[in-house]
Amino acid sequence: xxxxxxxxxxxxxxxxxxxxxxxxxxxxxxxxxxxxxxxxxxxxxxxxxxxxxxxxxxxxxxxxxxxxxxxxxxxxxxxxxxxxxxxxxxxxxxxxxxxxxxxxxxxxxxxxxxxxxxxxxxxxxxxxxxxxxxxxxxxxxxxxxxxxxxxxxxxxxxxxxxxxxxxxxxxxxxxxxxxxxxxxxxxxxxxxxxxxxxxxxxxxxxxxxxxxxxxxxxxxxxxxxxxxxxxxxxxxxxxxxxxxxxxxxxxxxxxxxxxxxxxxxxxxxxxxxxxxxxxxxxxxxxxxxxxxxxxxxxxxxxxxxxxxxxxxxxxxxxxxxxxxxxxxxxxxxxxxxxxxxxxxxxxxxxx
Amino acid sequence: xxxxxxxxxxxxxxxxxxxxxxxxxxxxxxxxxxxxxxxxxxxxxxxxxxxxxxxxxxxxxxxxxxxxxxxxxxxxxxxxxxxxxxxxxxxxxxxxxxxxxxxxxxxxxxxxxxxxxxxxxxxxxxxxxxxxxxxxxxxxxxxxxxxxxxxxxxxxxxxxxxxxxxxxxxxxxxxxxxxxxxxxxxxxxxxxxxxxxxxxxxxxxxxxxxxxxxxxxxxxxxxxxxxxxxxxxxxxxxxxxxxxxxxxxxxxxxxxxxxxxxxxxxxxxxxxxxxxxxxxxxxxxxxxxxxxxxxxxxxxxxxxxxxxxxxxxxxxxxxxxxxx
Numbered sequence: 001x002x003x004x005x006x007x008x009x010x011x012x013x014x015x016x017x018x019x020x021x022x023x024x025x026x027x028x029x030x031x032x033x034x035x036x037x038x039x040x041x042x043x044x045x046x047x048x049x050x051x052x053x054x055x056x057x058x059x060x061x062x063x064x065x066x067x068x069x070x071x072x073x074x075x076x077x078x079x080x081x082x083x084x085x086x087x088x089x090x091x092x093x094x095x096x097x098x099x100x101x102x103x104x105x106x107x108x109x110x111x112x113x114x115x116x117x118x119x120x121x122x123x124x125x126x127x128x129x130x131x132x133x134x135x136x137x138x139x140x141x142x143x144x145x146x147x148x149x150x151x152x153x154x155x156x157x158x159x160x161x162x163x164x165x166x167x168x169x170x171x172x173x174x175x176x177x178x179x180x181x182x183x184x185x186x187x188x189x190x191x192x193x194x195x196x197x198x199x200x201x202x203x204x205x206x207x208x209x210x211x212x213x214x215x216x217x218x219x220x221x222x223x224x225x226x227x228x229x230x231x232x233x234x235x236x237x238x239x240x241x242x243x244x245x246x247x248x249x250x251x252x253x254x255x256x257x258x259x260x261x262x263x264x265x266x267x268x269x270x271x272x273x274x275x276x277x278x279x280x281x282x283x284x285x286x287x288x289x290x291x292x293x294x295x296x297x298x299x300x301x302x303x304x305x306x307x308x309x310x311x312x313x314x315x316x317x318x319x320x321x322x323x324x325x326x327x328x329x330x331x332x333x334x335x336x337x338x339x340x341x342x343x344x345x346x347x348x349x350x351x
Numbered sequence: 352x353x354x355x356x357x358x359x360x361x362x363x364x365x366x367x368x369x370x371x372x373x374x375x376x377x378x379x380x381x382x383x384x385x386x387x388x389x390x391x392x393x394x395x396x397x398x399x400x401x402x403x404x405x406x407x408x409x410x411x412x413x414x415x416x417x418x419x420x421x422x423x424x425x426x427x428x429x430x431x432x433x434x435x436x437x438x439x440x441x442x443x444x445x446x447x448x449x450x451x452x453x454x455x456x457x458x459x460x461x462x463x464x465x466x467x468x469x470x471x472x473x474x475x476x477x478x479x480x481x482x483x484x485x486x487x488x489x490x491x492x493x494x495x496x497x498x499x500x501x502x503x504x505x506x507x508x509x510x511x512x513x514x515x516x517x518x519x520x521x522x523x524x525x526x527x528x529x530x531x532x533x534x535x536x537x538x539x540x541x542x543x544x545x546x547x548x549x550x551x552x553x554x555x556x557x558x559x560x561x562x563x564x565x566x567x568x569x570x571x572x573x574x575x576x577x578x579x580x581x582x583x584x585x586x587x588x589x590x591x592x593x594x595x596x597x598x599x600x601x602x603x604x605x606x607x608x609x610x611x612x613x614x615x616x617x618x619x620x621x622x623x624x625x626x627x628x629x630x631x632x633x634x635x636x637x638x639x640x641x642x643x644x645x646x647x648x649x650x651x652x653x654x655x656x657x658x659x660x661x662x663x664x665x666x667x668x669x670x671x672x673x674x675x
Contacts (some may be wrong), residue, residue: 176368184609184643274494300500306507313504316497323492
């Protein structure tokens with residue numbers, strides 16, 4: 001029961017996080033590609049509640065930033081005029097969920113610009129880029145994991161169900177894939193594909209590459225389940241009644257693999273998001289101007305950025321809750337699995 | 352002995368498979384190193400054709416594979432176009448740097464993880480154990496990339512440690528002792544990143560393995576006989592818990608060459624990782640193949656090493672393989 005509740009909690013938290021990213025257009029104050037060339041590398045603005053005269057405001061406000069006298073890149077707050085944060089203002093056009101045209105945002109400023117995570121070299125809002133980048137990275141992770149599981153399911157089912165030379169061939173191949181260090185494998189497959197491509201093509205390229213890399217482990221797990229499932233009595237009975245291979249697999253055997261696939265999915269998705277991040281960080285993935293979690297961080301490869309503009313690192317911390325959510329979900333799924341196992345064993349003892 | 356031979360045969364088959372597979376991938380490459388030369392108006396097409404012929408790119412794939420194999424036997428592993436030298440010496444220098452980094456961090460990580468894991472398992476379910484598992488969870492969910500970059504940002508802002516490279520500019524002029532200090536100072540950041548990224552999993556595995564054994568019936572019986580807790584833990588529980596840990600150690604040894612790729616690139620440590628990345632971007636094929644094969648060799652070797660250790664440590668495996 002406790003495990004069940006933890007599972008629901010993690011699931012809810014993950015859904016909320018993903019909801020924010022899915023509705024990035026609404027939660028982000030600006031378009032991710034919108035440039036404010038006059039304000040490159042602006043530090044994050046601070047939200048205030050108490051102004052210079054110690055008056056408490058009900059609504060948070062910010063001061064816009066101005067260059068400190070006599071410096072070229074040091075900013076200070078212009079405390080003359082507080083800008084109240086507007087909720088649900090009308091701003092840049094975006095498409096909610098990818099199709100609903102919309103102009104309302106969650107928050108923004110009336111006649112100044114709000115940069116809660118600072119800006120990058122082109123004066124683009126880092127918060128907006130983080131949210132929109134999440135769409136790219138998370139979808140890459142989800143699609144990649146789906147692709148891997150599909151591949152693993154097909155290969156594992158063939159190997160486990162038909163056995164014989166197909167089984168040994170596929171399992172040797174999977175050993176080979178598992179022997180290769182996976183980041184190297186990712187690099188290797190990426191190395192043998194074109195380097196300069198359009199963002200959309202690059203995205204699908206990456207999803208495919210990441211998807212191909214991980215098929216071996218799910219395939220072996222599926223094979224194990226299929227091996228034990230095909231000897232079950234009800235499967236034998238169905239075969240005795242003349243069920244075809246396709247029917248048996250579809251109807252009786254593959255449904256048995258669902259829990260293995262689910263657990264694998266929860267483990268694979270964050271791994272694949274990370275893989276996309278790594279590739280994009282190194283310039284092998286989704287290229288600019290499309291934001292992704294990887295290329296948001298890639299400006300940190302320049303020493304000058306590292307020294308002077310520490311807030312470019314903030315997006316890295318924003319990703320941690322996602323990984324925490326997936327880890328929590330995976331461990332509570334495993335706990336639930338263990339509880340089920342124990343329960344059924346206890347029942348077995350009783351009868 | 353027969354066990355060893357069988358495992359060796361298996362491993363070499365695997366390596367042959369990997370090399371063939373990577374070579375097969377090269378057949379599908381759109382574009383080679385020479386494509387970039389074609390952009391250069393100073394290099395005539397004839398020169399490029401001649402170069403292609405010199406490096407054997409005009410020959411069919413199986414022939415290329417065979418000639419690469421023979422160069423492997425000569426200890427060259429093909430030829431790097433970008434560095435204009437055989438691949439093996441290039442790889443060896445870089446692999447030495449990588450190993451310097453990874454061996455240090457692996458030893459350190461194990462030295463920290465073993466006592467902490469055992470400590471947590473001993474106090475299973477109590478406060479220290481809870482703290483430990485929360486601590487490992489936090490480090491587990493921080494991605495390597497974020498961890499390494501965070502360390503870099505911290506050290507740059509505080510100025511405590513040198514960032515990037517493995518030696519200062521005036522390295523050659525230093526005395527041997529100062530050289531060593533300089534190297535150690537440069538190693539601190541990447542080693543910290545590597546240790547922190549591998550530590551949580553290690554601690555969790557050690558804790559799980561020891562806790563598993565500690566709740567076993569035979570230990571309950573032993574403690575019922577009045578054997579003191581210390582003796583119980585070190586004399587009986589640890590040897591029984593060693594099996595999964597030995598496998599894990601083999602894996603640690605296996606990823607010595609490949610596990611630090613990302614952190615090397617982020618911290619610009621001149622190891623195999625940056626070399627491989629450059630080679631990929633420059634389409635320097637044989638360096639890519641060599642790098643992958645090199646690290647796979649280590650991974651397979653690490654597994655083999657773990658199997659040997661297990662064979663030595665666990666009498667059950669010995670009798671099983673003799674019975675066959």
